[in-house]
Amino acid sequence: MNLQNHKDSILEEGFTIINDVFSVKEIEKISEAIQNIDTSKDTFRKSEDLFAIRQFLKEIPEVKDLIFNENIKKIIGEIFGDKYFVVKSIYFDKPEKSNWYVAYHQDLTISVDKKIELPNFGPWTTKQNQFAVQPPLNILENIFTIRIHLDDTDENNGALKVIPKSHSKGIYRPETIDWKIEKEEICNVEKGGIMIMKPLILHGSNRTTNGKRRRVIHIEFSDLELPEQLNWSERMN
Structure with missing residues (x-):
């Protein structure tokens, strides 16, 4: 696995795709662990269109060893170095009949343990006793x-679409996208593959048209400590 070109792609384009990171057997084990959980908790969101688990690695600790296999450890170590830790994790399941559409956006908030007034932190939101805030740009730029x-x-079941290089333009309001200069790219990923992206890349997804489900585990990493008494709420080494 030559990772240098993936590292270059993340820096320049804002994303990369690496297939064959997990075997069929590993994916089955992860799926089983997810199926065996109590879904009545606050961190779970269930509707006909979407099933989501926030704080995924905290809620299902037994998946941790399955997810951080040798391939993932090597990818993180070689592309980002050994100082990075988990700061957020979510599981999304868009079922077969889901017509969930996500407009272009950047991921602009981080999950923290409390709300305190800090310069350049805000706006704040609170969901189910979880605090989220938009931090200064350097913190967002550091996350992957x-x-x-x-x-x-693929494009038929809601694959992510991105605007390459948009991660390097700071806060980029989707309504200001100039389609004369920007191009869209669809990110097809095979089962057992991963996509690595910078949260500031403009991304969205279309509705599914082929009735196939799409399950994704989304994990964010950083190597920065937050200022003063503020802590990452899902921090995990």
């Missing part, structure tokens, strides 16, 4: 996201 695909994903 790994999306693990439990299903084959």
Whole structure:
């Protein structure tokens, strides 16, 4: 696995795709662990269109060893170095009949343990006693996201679409996208593959048209400590 070109792609384009990171057997084990959980908790969101688990690694600690296999450890170590830790994790399941559409956006908030007034931190939101805040730009620029695909994903079942290089333009309001200069790219990822992206890349997804489900584990990493008494709420080494 030559990772230098993936490292270059993340820096320049804002994302990369690496297939064959998990075996079929590993994906089955992860799926089983997810199926065996109590879904009545606050961190779970269930509707006909979407099933989501926030604080995924905290809620299902037994998946941790399955997710951080040798391939993932090597990818994180070689591309980002050994100082990075988990700061957020979510599991998304868009079922077969889901017509969930996500407009272009950047991921602009981080999950923290409390709300305190700090310069350049804000606006704040609170969901189910979880605090989220938009931090200063340097913190957002430092994060990277790994999306693990439990299903084959392409343009027919809501694969992520991105605008390459948009991660390097700071806060970029989607309504100001100039389509004369920007191009869209669909990120097809095979089952067992991953997509690595910078949260500031403009991304969205279309509705599914082929009735195939799309399950993704979304994990964010950083190597920065937050200022003063503020802590990452899901921090995990």
